[in-house]
Amino acid sequence: MLSSIKNQMIAKAITRFPSLAERFLAAYQPVRSEGVIPWSELGKPLRTCKMAVVTTAGVHHDDQQPFDMRDPDGDPSYRELDGTTIRSGFTITHDYYDHTDAERDLNIVLPLDRLDELTAEGLLDSLSVRHFGFMGHIDGRHISTLVETSAPEVARKLQKDQVDLVLLTPA
Amino acid sequence: MGLIQREIERQGIPTVGISIVRDYTEKVQPPRTIFLKWPFGHPLGEPGNLAQQRTVLLEALKAVKTIREPGEIIDLPFPWRRYRYSVEQMASLD
Numbered sequence: 001m002l003s004s005i006k007n008q009m010i011a012k013a014i015t016r017f018p019s020l021a022e023r024f025l026a027a028y029q030p031v032r033s034e035g036v037i038p039w040s041e042l043g044k045p046l047r048t049c050k051m052a053v054v055t056t057a058g059v060h061h062d063d064q065q066p067f068d069m070r071d072p073d074g075d076p077s078y079r080e081l082d083g084t085t086i087r088s089g090f091t092i093t094h095d096y097y098d099h100t101d102a103e104r105d106l107n108i109v110l111p112l113d114r115l116d117e118l119t120a121e122g123l124l125d126s127l128s129v130r131h132f133g134f135m136g137h138i139d140g141r142h143i144s145t146l147v148e149t150s151a152p153e154v155a156r157k158l159q160k161d162q163v164d165l166v167l168l169t170p171a
Numbered sequence: 172m173g174l175i176q177r178e179i180e181r182q183g184i185p186t187v188g189i190s191i192v193r194d195y196t197e198k199v200q201p202p203r204t205i206f207l208k209w210p211f212g213h214p215l216g217e218p219g220n221l222a223q224q225r226t227v228l229l230e231a232l233k234a235v236k237t238i239r240e241p242g243e244i245i246d247l248p249f250p251w252r253r254y255r256y257s258v259e260q261m262a263s264l265d
Contacts, residue, residue: 015210030173033200037241038181040202045265054179056172057212082254106220114215114224115241123232123264136172143174151178158184166179167231168188168201169214170172 003015007095015098028139042165049164050129051119054154056136057102057109057171058094061086066093067135076101076150080141081131083112096137098171107123109169128161136171173199187231187238189214194246205234205242209251222256223249232264 025165041048058067060079068075087106092099102109132154138146158166173196176186180202185202190196191214196204209216216223226249234245238246249256 011211014231015212030195030198032198033173033177036200037200038177039241040180040183040185042185042235046235047263047265054172054175057214058177099212102212105226105265108213108218111215111224111228114221115229116223118228118232119203123261124228134172134175140172144206145175147178151175152182154175155179155182155184158179159182160181163184165177165235166184166186167228168172168179168186170189171213171214 004095007069011096012098027122029144044164046124046165047122048125049125050162051115051124051165051167052131052158052161053108053110053112053115053167053169053170054132056134057097057169058092058099059086059090059102059133060082060093060104062089062091063092069093069095071142073140073142076138077134077140077148078150078154079133081110081133083127083129083131085137086110086131089115094135094137094171096144097135099171109171110151111167115167128158130157130161130164132157146157172202173204174200185235187235189231190244193244193246196207197209200239201259202236205230206246208211208245217252222258225258226256229259229261229264236264242243
């Protein structure tokens, strides 16, 4: 509880005073990826593509289990987001950034309204109904769960939904 | 975020990510990235700034077409605040 409040205070301070971020960022460093960078060609025009969004900003439906903020290594699980209802009621569970602005306008982390507009203009074919939410602070022992279980599971669901292109947004 | 992006791409679906911490993205090496030097929690900009949010999305979609080299990061020139976005109308991105 105390560490959670501390994290939230640090997150707010960093958002207000970006110069603090560098010290915070230096304290956490992701592991450098090895080997070949995965690559899939988009073999069709954007106007024929179905798009989905995966966000790590901690967004979920009000009635879903919040992400676990007590574990210092984070939470490698994900939440399925229904694009038709998430806009009218959502919760952000993520103590590592200040989500006051995202609560005022979800589009700054999950831009479904803007993507609807691009679809209506014909720049994309359609927006998937199902999107996915993670809580981006994932470290230590949870990284292998993320890479070996959660992320491939989400990828299979995106395939099942016949999604052609995925946008990823951080916190 | 980049680790999830890599796994989705590995399963055969093209991806594009927005980064606000270039250093992390350079290490994790997701396939396609647009970078904005903006504060945490604001990958598409400010609440209610529709033209800004739209601009970021159009840049992300353009990046899908223009990035040919896996791991490329496109640095977008938009400063945080004090920039007037216009609503760019276009018939097609293809």
